[in-house]
Amino acid sequence: xxxxxxxxxxxxxxxxxxxxxxxxxxxxxxxxxxxxxxxxxxxxxxxxxxxxxxxxxxxxxxxxxxxxxxxxxxxxxxxxxxxxxxxxxxxxxxxxxxxxxxxxxxxxxxxxxxxxxxxxxxxxxxxxxxxxxxxxxxxxxxxxxxxxxxxxxxxxxxxxxxxxxxxxxxxxxxxxxxxxxxxxxxxxxxxxxxxxxxxxxxxxxxxxxxxxxxxxxxxxxxxxxxxxxxxxxxxxxxxxxxxxxxxxxxxxxxxxxxxxxxxxxxxxxxxxxxxxxxxxxxxxxxxxxxxxxxxxxxxxxxxxxxxxxxxxxxxxxxxxxxxxxxxxxxxxxxxxxxxxxxxxxxxxxxxxxxxxxxxxxxxxxxxxxxxxxxxxxxxxxxxxxxxxxxxxxxxxxxxxxxxxxxxxxxxxxxxxxxxxxxxxxxxxxxxxxxxxxxxxxxxxxxxxxxxxxxxxxxxxxx
Amino acid sequence: xxxxxxxxxxxxxxxxxxxxxxxxxxxxxxxxxxxxxxxxxxxxxxxxxxxxxxxxxxxxxxxxxxxxxxxxxxxxxxxxxxxxxxxxxxxxxxxxxxxxxxxxxxxxxxxxxxxxxxxxxxxxxxxxxxxxxxxxxxxxxxxxxxxxxxxxxxxxxxxxxxxxxxxxxxxxxxxxxxxxxxxxxxxxxxxxxxxxxxxxxxxxxxxxxxxxxxxxxxxxxxxxxxxxxxxxxxxxxxxxxxxxxxxxxxxxxxxxxxxxxxxxxxxxxxxxxxxxxxxxxxxxxxxxxxxxxxxxxxxxxxxxxxxxxxxxxxxxxxxxxxxxxxxxxxxxxxxxxxxxxxxxxxxxxxxxxxx
Numbered sequence: 047x048x049x050x051x052x053x054x055x056x057x058x059x060x061x062x063x064x065x066x067x068x069x070x071x072x073x074x075x076x077x078x079x080x081x082x083x084x085x086x087x088x089x090x091x092x093x094x095x096x097x098x099x100x101x102x103x104x105x106x107x108x109x110x111x112x113x114x115x116x117x118x119x120x121x122x123x124x125x126x127x128x129x130x131x132x133x134x135x136x137x138x139x140x141x142x143x144x145x146x147x148x149x150x151x152x153x154x155x156x157x158x159x160x161x162x163x164x165x166x167x168x169x170x171x172x173x174x175x176x177x178x179x180x181x182x183x184x185x186x187x188x189x190x191x192x193x194x195x196x197x198x199x200x201x202x203x204x205x206x207x208x209x210x211x212x213x214x215x216x217x218x219x220x221x222x223x224x225x226x227x228x229x230x231x232x233x234x235x236x237x238x239x240x241x242x243x244x245x246x247x248x249x250x251x252x253x254x255x256x257x258x259x260x261x262x263x264x265x266x267x268x269x270x271x272x273x274x275x276x277x278x279x280x281x282x283x284x285x286x287x288x289x290x291x292x293x294x295x296x297x298x299x300x301x302x303x304x305x306x307x308x309x310x311x312x313x314x315x316x317x318x319x320x321x322x323x324x325x326x327x328x329x330x331x332x333x334x335x336x337x338x339x340x341x342x343x344x345x346x347x348x349x350x351x352x353x354x355x356x357x358x359x360x361x362x363x364x365x366x367x368x369x370x371x372x373x374x375x376x377x378x379x380x381x382x383x384x385x386x387x388x389x390x391x392x393x394x395x396x397x398x399x400x401x402x403x404x405x406x407x408x409x410x411x412x413x414x415x416x417x418x419x420x421x422x423x424x425x426x427x428x429x430x431x432x433x434x435x436x437x438x439x440x441x442x443x444x445x446x447x448x449x450x451x452x453x454x455x456x457x458x459x460x461x462x463x464x465x466x467x468x469x470x471x472x473x474x475x476x477x478x479x480x481x482x483x484x485x486x487x488x489x490x491x492x493x494x495x496x497x498x499x500x501x502x503x504x505x506x507x508x
Numbered sequence: 509x510x511x512x513x514x515x516x517x518x519x520x521x522x523x524x525x526x527x528x529x530x531x532x533x534x535x536x537x538x539x540x541x542x543x544x545x546x547x548x549x550x551x552x553x554x555x556x557x558x559x560x561x562x563x564x565x566x567x568x569x570x571x572x573x574x575x576x577x578x579x580x581x582x583x584x585x586x587x588x589x590x591x592x593x594x595x596x597x598x599x600x601x602x603x604x605x606x607x608x609x610x611x612x613x614x615x616x617x618x619x620x621x622x623x624x625x626x627x628x629x630x631x632x633x634x635x636x637x638x639x640x641x642x643x644x645x646x647x648x649x650x651x652x653x654x655x656x657x658x659x660x661x662x663x664x665x666x667x668x669x670x671x672x673x674x675x676x677x678x679x680x681x682x683x684x685x686x687x688x689x690x691x692x693x694x695x696x697x698x699x700x701x702x703x704x705x706x707x708x709x710x711x712x713x714x715x716x717x718x719x720x721x722x723x724x725x726x727x728x729x730x731x732x733x734x735x736x737x738x739x740x741x742x743x744x745x746x747x748x749x750x751x752x753x754x755x756x757x758x759x760x761x762x763x764x765x766x767x768x769x770x771x772x773x774x775x776x777x778x779x780x781x782x783x784x785x786x787x788x789x790x791x792x793x794x795x796x797x798x799x800x801x802x803x804x805x806x807x808x809x810x811x812x813x814x815x816x817x818x819x820x821x822x823x824x825x826x827x828x829x830x831x832x833x834x835x836x837x838x839x840x841x842x843x844x845x846x847x848x849x850x851x852x853x854x855x856x857x858x859x860x861x862x863x
Contacts, residue, residue: 064658065655142596145574145586150586150656151586152586153583153586154582154586156585156804157579157580157804161579161811163578164816164819167568167571171827172822172823174565175565178562178839179829179830179833179839183839233804233805233808234807235812464656464657465593465657489615
């Protein structure tokens with residue numbers, strides 16, 4: 047029953063397996079979940095991209111025997127292990143919260159989408175095992191075996207995010223089950239896993255991982271560059287990180303277009319919220335800036351570009367784009383949050399792509415790094431900006447799915463715990479994550495301030 | 509058959525987490541009780557060195573248990589996590605503090621930083637196993653009904669059985685940790701630390717044994733069905749295996765046979781978790797939900813069993829490789845007492861003092 051149209055008809059509502067409880071506090075639960083995800087997702091980016099980057103530098107070292115490459119690969123892998131450790135705990139919090147905050151979502155649909163998490167668990171295990179072997183194995187394992195222990199880290203980082211994104215794709219494009227009298231029956235876990243939203247979300251997130259990691263790491267070395275540290279170690283760090291980010295950023299524009307068109311097809315209400323489009327229109331315009339006035343049902347003070355939305359969403363200037371009015375008001379997501387996040391993501395993404403192209407052109411035409419200090423300042427700004435774009439993108443996906451936890455099948459308010467006092471938990475969690483953020487920032491500063499280890503070309507220093 | 513296999517995965521995960529994760533929490537307990545900065549520096553250095561390469565992989569067993577639970581037994585998972593919200597939320601907070609403080613301590617530059625981070629690490633290492641044990645106690649004593657927050661949010665985990673199992677989790681972890689750390693200290697050729705941890709292992713082993721007997725007394729009055737399950741049939745057999753393995757561990761540690769002691773201590777814990785599962789058979793939530801009622805549909809269980817089975821083909825050799833490297837000392841870092849890592853004490857730093 048993969049056809050979403052069928053689901054809308056058959057399964058307007060699913061009753062939770064645990065039955066109705068007293069007044070749930072869905073907003074507070076959403077805040078907690080959003081906070082925990084906002085902390086975890088940037089860490090995931092490093093899990094996706096950093097292993098490939100340090101392994102690439104490691105490979106350069108094996109090919110050339112240049113000690114600066116070894117020092118850099120070693121340093122990066124140690125930072126990666128530290129970030130991984132923080133990811134282990136923030137990821138654990140997420141899996142606890144699934145049950146603590148959304149018990150009825152898990153009880154009702156766990157058997158449908160759970161398989162993806164089972165596979166994710168295995169990937170996470172492999173990642174934890176081999177990143178430890180790799181980092182603690184420097185100068186202790188044979189060079190060849192040591193390099194090979196880095197390969198599973200790259201693969202499992204990819205496999206882990208594949209499975210988690212499969213679940214998110216499924217929440218946005220539910221399939222692989224049937225609804226009979228409000229009950230979920232006949233789960234088909236593999237159909238749910240390989241859902242229609244998986245592929246574009248996966249590629250979009252995977253490339254985002256390289257952009258975020260690449261620009262943040264490059265920012266560290268760009269700052270060193272401006273302070274005059276331009277030896278081979280720092281230069282390699284800058285060029286490798288920047289190359290990954292500069293290759294990924296322009297590609298993301300194309301992938302973003304693909305993602306947008308898929309949303310237009312499968313979640314027209316989300317697209318309407320992203321654009322603040324009230325009425326269903328043929329040849330719909332794209333509106334820059336402004337804000338959506340709910341009472342008037344239009345975007346105020348925005349700049350309209352005629353036909354552009356139809357072109358972007360369907361590659362056809364005359365295409366019809368569904369507006370917010372096509373669903374009842376209680377089924378619409380909060381427009382301004384989604385729209386503002388979407389415009390932020392697109393704006394920053396465009397700037398990052400331009401920065402990547404500027405770097406690529408200079409490198410290709412002149413075989414050197416750009417000379418203007420403004421380039422390095424831009425790279426330093428690109429790291430934090432890419433994080434903002436990343437979080438904005440997830441806000442578009444997740445807030446844009448509201449009021450549904452499982453799109454057009456189960457309402458978020460029906461999935462939440464019946465517990466009172468979630469605001470206490472939220473307050474504690476804010477404090478804990480502020481502490482964690484400050485501590486990790488402090489730690490990474492300390493790590494970057496350390497002089498690189500001196501490596502000699504011959505292996506085994508001790 | 510499929511529900512039983514999935515339950516087997518859960519029991520395997522809980523056992524592995526209780527042994528391996530428990531040893532890491534127990535190491536935190538010894539860190540907490542090691543004394544002032546200079547006196548405890550040697551013990552803490554050993555804890556830091558032993559845990560570093562393995563604690564993350566050990567921790568993943570907890571995630572493994574959760575994902576199997578919510579996929580194979582979704583209604584039980586939803587019921588457990590809503591009723592036991594408080595202890596599980598506290599455990600989650602403790603997990604954040606434990607992991608991050610441990611990692612950060614590895615980068616501390618002054619003894620004062622190391623002391624604050626170490627204190628956080630060590631205190632949360634006691635909090636987490638207690639809360640998880642208390643939550644298990646709530647399930648095992650039949651205090652988690654089916655439904656969204658259907659049970660009592662407080663007495664479901666603050667009750668005689670929960671507190672007993674929480675304490676038992678802390679004590680058992682400390683016992684296993686001491687056995688493992690003694691073995692690691694021998695590999696590092698540090699005879700004084702071998703003796704220090706051997707003494708701790710013997711002491712905590714006696715306490716753990718006494719606590720286990722005490723636990724049976726508490727269960728008899730507070731959770732009679734569980735007690736009856738543990739004192740008859742296959743449950744009783746498991747309890748006897750656990751007791752024999754526990755006593756054997758004490759004997760092996762006494763005889764300084766630390767390698768075999770690692771195995772017997774793990775058997776002692778495994779027998780308890782298996783015995784617990786047997787004792788509450790056929791229930792997942794005692795008195796509320798049987799295994800067959802709790803199990804997800806056939807298609808889900810089959811795909812989960814096949815996927816995890818295939819995953820184990822990768823996972824088991826990987827784990828074997830990791831632990832072989834660790835036990836052969838291939839990943840060992842240079843040993844350094846924790847307080848020696850820092851530059852000479854600054855004028856304002858107290859020389860000694862508790863955490």
